[in-house]
Amino acid sequence: MQVTVSPGIIKGTVTANPSKSAMQRAVAAALLANGTSIIRNPGLSNDCLAALEVAENLGARIKRTDDHFEITSNGIKPFYDEINCGESGLGIRMFTPIAALAAIPITIVGHGSLTTRPMHFFEEVLPQLDVKCTTQEGKLPLHIKGPLQPKNITIDGSLSSQFLTGLLMAYGAAAEDVTITVKDLKSKPYIALTLQLMAHFGVQVKEENFETFSFGKKQSYNATDYTVEGDWSGAAFLLVAAAVAGKAEVQHLNTASAQSDKAILEALEKAGTSILPGMFTVNIQKNGLKAFEIDATDCPDLFPPLVALAANCNGTTKIKGVSRLAHKESDRGLTLQQEFGKMGIRIDLQGDDMLVHGGTGIKGAQVHSHNDHRIAMACAVAALTADGPVVIENAEAVNKSYPEFYDHLQLLGGKIAVEANS
Ligand SMILES: O=C(O)C1=C[C@@H](OP(=O)(O)O)[C@@H](O)[C@H](O)C1
Ligand SMILES: C=C(OP(=O)(O)O)C(=O)O
Structure with a gap:
């Protein structure tokens, strides 16, 4: 797709x-x-x-x-x-x-x-x-x-x-x-x-x-009743979308959750966005973005949305923990470098650090997910502020964690065209 x-x-x-x-x-x-x-x-x-x-x-x-x-x-x-x-x-x-x-x-x-x-x-x-x-x-x-x-x-x-x-x-x-x-x-x-x-x-x-x-x-173990929490890992992409391209409210996010990826709030704050977190709702709004530093060793799934954010921040963002990415669905440090490179964003990998040179302008391009759901989602968010459309090959990779992703982005005003049989 x-x-x-x-x-x-x-x-x-x-x-x-x-x-x-x-x-x-x-x-x-x-x-x-x-x-x-x-x-x-x-x-x-x-x-x-x-x-x-x-x-x-x-x-x-x-x-x-x-x-x-x-x-x-x-x-x-x-x-x-x-x-x-x-x-x-x-x-x-x-x-x-x-x-x-x-x-x-x-x-x-x-x-x-x-x-x-x-x-x-x-x-x-x-x-x-x-x-x-x-x-x-x-x-x-x-x-x-x-x-x-x-x-x-x-x-x-x-x-x-x-x-x-x-x-x-x-x-x-x-x-x-x-x-x-x-x-x-x-x-x-x-x-x-x-x-x-x-x-x-x-x-x-x-x-x-x-x-x-x-x-x-x-x-x-006792059989019991359990309600699944909203997903901070998937929501991180929507929060970054709002931070770089407008504003949004994401509901059913527990700010007291044990999920590691609620750390996206820390990154958004460091980047200077305007955030209003309620107990189960996060309101986020674009507000002049600046490069930031964060350690993502314990929240490795945040790298892809953090890169989409950093690409929009003026200056060089430093994200620590990149060695954690080697054995995910793809070798994510390298795939982020490669696919964001196609969109004109330079990423350096230095030991355990990833350096994202942001604010240089994102270019429309044809990118590939490498069958990695989080790469597809990161490219989709980067497209929102590109100078032209971004075409994502193998975009169905999102089904691994977030089949509703493109629908949700569309609900937030994202302009998305899906071609089923390519
Ligand atoms: O326990 C979990 O639900 C997960 C743990 C993390 O893996 P690592 O512990 O290998 O970092 C994370 O990257 C993965 O997406 C989900
Ligand atoms: C790495 C991931 O998941 P898992 O390790 O469970 O395949 C992920 O969801 O990004």
């Missing part, structure tokens, strides 16, 4: 899409519980749909109604010996330890960008928990055979927090008097989100300095 975004003014109100990070965790917790859980405001992005399918294959029964999902489960009772996590990094890293709670051999597959992302962590860590595990030279497919036995263990958290999320979720159903110790954990707020979600489903973990995670007496 090819989408053309023309320069224009942003004005209007929109409701944030549901957070895929929250939804995927809730589906996993509902699978681990006994009974029927209700998930309200459910996400329907590809990553969320993949999580629902995995939960079904691991034993849950799922009923979809107009506005919620009912997930009925009796713990991990796989119907099949294979699960498919689609393109979701969180999905595979969270559901692998969960699937390993079962005693049968299970093959775990995925497609697209997921087939190139690193999984060697499992080969190193799962055998320490009595799970046999093989990969294809550190990549998919994974073959596992449990049952996983929670034990005291020390892991490396520097590549991704998602492996720890998976272990925490699985330990929640089976652990007794054990501790997970983590060295050099990155993306810490995502772990706060995991612990918050586990607590909502009745499982408590004692966390200290994001280094030790202790489980006391054996616990079990």
Whole structure:
């Protein structure tokens, strides 16, 4: 699919899409519980749909109604010996330890960008928990055979927090008097989100300095009612769109959320935009933009909207944490440099820093998403202040996290033409 975004003014109100990070965790917790859980405001992005399918294959029964999902489960009772996590990094890293709670051999597959992302962590860590595990030279497919036995263990958290999320979720159903110790954990707020979600489903973990995670007496997940929060990661693009090209109100955003990407507010403030955050609404307005400095090590998904913002700020913006981007849906430091380069914006990558030379004028161009949803969305936002239309190839990549994205941008006045069969 090819989408053309023309320069224009942003004005209007929109409701944030549901957070895929929250939804995927809730589906996993509902699978681990006994009974029927209700998930309200459910996400329907590809990553969320993949999580629902995995939960079904691991034993849950799922009923979809107009506005919620009912997930009925009796713990991990796989119907099949294979699960498919689609393109979701969180999905595979969270559901692998969960699937390993079962005693049968299970093959775990995925497609697209997921087939190139690193999984060697499992080969190193799962055998320490009595799970046999093989990969294809550190990549998919994974073959596992449990049952996983929670034990005291020390892991490396520097590549991704998602492996720890998976272990925490699985330990929640089976652990007794054990501790997970983590060295050099990155993306810490995502772990706060995991612990918050586990607590909502009745499982408590004692966390200290994001280094030790202790489980006391054996616990079990309670089936419950859960409403998925609005997604700060997707909304960040809309907030930046307003900051560079007009004004907007984005509703259903919890400013007290554990989501890491609410840090977009800090960047917008540093760039000098005018923000009015309510508890569940953010109003944002263009207001003379200046280059800024921010550390995005713990909120790596913000790089693409931050680059779209920085391209519009006079001066050189410095964003720290670029090494975190190498193993996302694309090598995002490089793809941002390449695609924004086509639009006339120079980006330098210096060690762990990204330098965006903004305020030099954005040019209309033909760009490519590299099958990375956040690259497609960043280019669409950059187009709003370009000197001509920006044509985005492989624009359907947004379906991974935010299928409503182009509709939402249009609701805010974005001029968008979609060509289905290019
Ligand atoms: O737990 C999660 O929901 C996520 C964690 C982050 O990954 P890392 O921990 O690998 O940074 C983030 O980039 C990803 O989009 C979603
Ligand atoms: C990296 C992302 O997701 P995941 O790692 O879950 O595939 C993302 O949504 O940008």
